Amino acid sequence: MRITQGTFSFLPDLTDAEIRAQIDYSLEQGWAIGVEYTDDPHPRNFYWEMWGNPMFDLRDAAGAMTEVSGCRKAHPSHYIRVNAFDSTRGFETTRLSFIVNRPKHEPGFQLKRNEVGGRAIQYTIESYATEKPEGSRYE
Amino acid sequence: MNDAAAHASVTVADSEAAGGGASASVDLSALLADSHIDEVLDELDAELIGLKPVKARIRDIAALLLVERARKQLGLIGGSPSLHMSFTGNPGTGKTTVAMRMAQILHRLGYVRKGHLIAVTRDDLVGQYIGHTAPKTKEILKKAMGGVLFIDEAYYLYRPENERDYGQEAIEILLQVMENHRDDLVVIVAGYKDRMDTFFRSNPGLSSRIAHHLDFPDYQPDELEEIAQRLLQGMQYRLSPSGVDALHEYIPLRMQQPHFANARSIRNALDRARLRQANRLFEQKGHSLTRDELMTIEGEDLRHSRMFT
Numbered sequence: 426m427r428i429t430q431g432t433f434s435f436l437p438d439l440t441d442a443e444i445r446a447q448i449d450y451s452l453e454q455g456w457a458i459g460v461e462y463t464d465d466p467h468p469r470n471f472y473w474e475m476w477g478n479p480m481f482d483l484r485d486a487a488g489a490m491t492e493v494s495g496c497r498k499a500h501p502s503h504y505i506r507v508n509a510f511d512s513t514r515g516f517e518t519t520r521l522s523f524i525v526n527r528p529k530h531e532p533g534f535q536l537k538r539n540e541v542g543g544r545a546i547q548y549t550i551e552s553y554a555t556e557k558p559e560g561s562r563y564e
Numbered sequence: 565m566n567d568a569a570a571h572a573s574v575t576v577a578d579s580e581a582a583g584g585g586a587s588a589s590v591d592l593s594a595l596l597a598d599s600h601i602d603e604v605l606d607e608l609d610a611e612l613i614g615l616k617p618v619k620a621r622i623r624d625i626a627a628l629l630l631v632e633r634a635r636k637q638l639g640l641i642g643g644s645p646s647l648h649m650s651f652t653g654n655p656g657t658g659k660t661t662v663a664m665r666m667a668q669i670l671h672r673l674g675y676v677r678k679g680h681l682i683a684v685t686r687d688d689l690v691g692q693y694i695g696h697t698a699p700k701t702k703e704i705l706k707k708a709m710g711g712v713l714f715i716d717e718a719y720y721l722y723r724p725e726n727e728r729d730y731g732q733e734a735i736e737i738l739l740q741v742m743e744n745h746r747d748d749l750v751v752i753v754a755g756y757k758d759r760m761d762t763f764f765r766s767n768p769g770l771s772s773r774i775a776h777h778l779d780f781p782d783y784q785p786d787e788l789e790e791i792a793q794r795l796l797q798g799m800q801y802r803l804s805p806s807g808v809d810a811l812h813e814y815i816p817l818r819m820q821q822p823h824f825a826n827a828r829s830i831r832n833a834l835d836r837a838r839l840r841q842a843n844r845l846f847e848q849k850g851h852s853l854t855r856d857e858l859m860t861i862e863g864e865d866l867r868h869s870r871m872f873t
Binding site: 477478480482483484485486487488489491492 | 677678680699703705706707709710711745748749
């Protein structure tokens with residue numbers, strides 16, 4: 426099941442040229458760029474691992490693209506996203522976030538039913554991928 | 565391949581329509597006009613005094629890039645030329661100023677995408693402890709991508725007396741990026757001639773990756789005078805006739821001093837003259853000052869310099 430998180434997630438995967446264009450747009454707006462990765466696809470998993478520090482004061486997408494390809498090399502079958510941060514309000518707010526890399530096979534989610542207090546049922550979802558320990562989920 | 569052929573044939577049709585030859589052709593002068601590079605070069609000629617060999621080399625580079633662009637239009641692939649440069653010359657000969665211009669020129673010619681200049685020294689590249697240097701250098705390199713990285717006094721990167729110096733690490737990362745990201749940034753290293761020569765001798769890898777070595781000559785006295793006039797104009801001052809005479813005598817004297825730094829020394833001298841002018845005007849308070857008086861630097865303002873005592 427294809428994960429749809431962040432901007433452009435209902436489109437086909439972005440090509441490198443398209444990613445570069447998006448980063449260039451973000452830099453034109455004066456936003457900082459950060460690269461993050463994870464192998465836990467749960468929609469409530471907000472805090473992904475940072476790939477290096479966020480990049481401030483870039484002028485061209487080439488610098489951020491080297492980090493994206495570096496992260497892809499190290500984690501070829503993780504989810505990788507590019508975040509763009511806006512500091513207008515005095516703190517860094519995410520203005521744009523899109524996935525640039527995803528595992529070849531995404532196993533999807535299981536719906537779990539938990540019976541509580543009589544006939545009431547609590548629903549939750551759990552990714553089949555997270556049944557395996559971190560780091561070996563998409564091998 | 566097909567694409568290139570199609571493109572070339574379009575150009576043939578175009579040139580025939582314009583009465584040109586039968587073979588594929590591009591109009592260099594049209595390309596030149598299109599890039600507005602002439603304006604930048606003329607500006608360079610007008611605003612920078614002297615520096616003939618440097619200007620000639622910049623024109624050469626501009627011509628090369630234009631021809632490269634023309635070749636690309638006809639589908640000839642030569643790979644982008646390496647444009648890493650080294651600027652050597654005494655202090656105050658305009659290395660940084662020219663580097664700034666170079667970023668503009670390369671941008672106009674479409675060689676770099678953004679055309680900004682990041683000026684750094686050893687402190688910005690080399691870290692203070694193990695593992696600090698690589699991220700620091702890489703961060704600077706990422707910032708410079710799409711523009712020009714200007715490393716002032718680059719020879720400080722290499723400290724042969726300390727074999728555990730982290731400068732070597734910075735040089736290695738720099739070399740790697742200069743080679744692999746040739747399209748992304750242009751590196752300009754700058755410094756004094758003799759020390760740069762030793763630096764290049766001990767780092768042959770760096771020397772061989774730099775295609776253009778530009779040597780900035782010292783300014784002649786008359787050029788320095790012109791620079792002084794230009795600087796004053798920029799600050800909305802002017803010299804009185806006695807001031808011109810004083811400057812004329814001052815420059816040869818100043819040039820013989822140790823640590824003479826060409827245009828920079830002249831700018832400092834003018835700053836001091838402004839100070840004395842202000843003092844002089846202050847002492848004759850009581851009557852109101854005209855615009856003319858506020859703008860004029862007299863001979864005595866310059867003659868109070870220690871060069872004349």
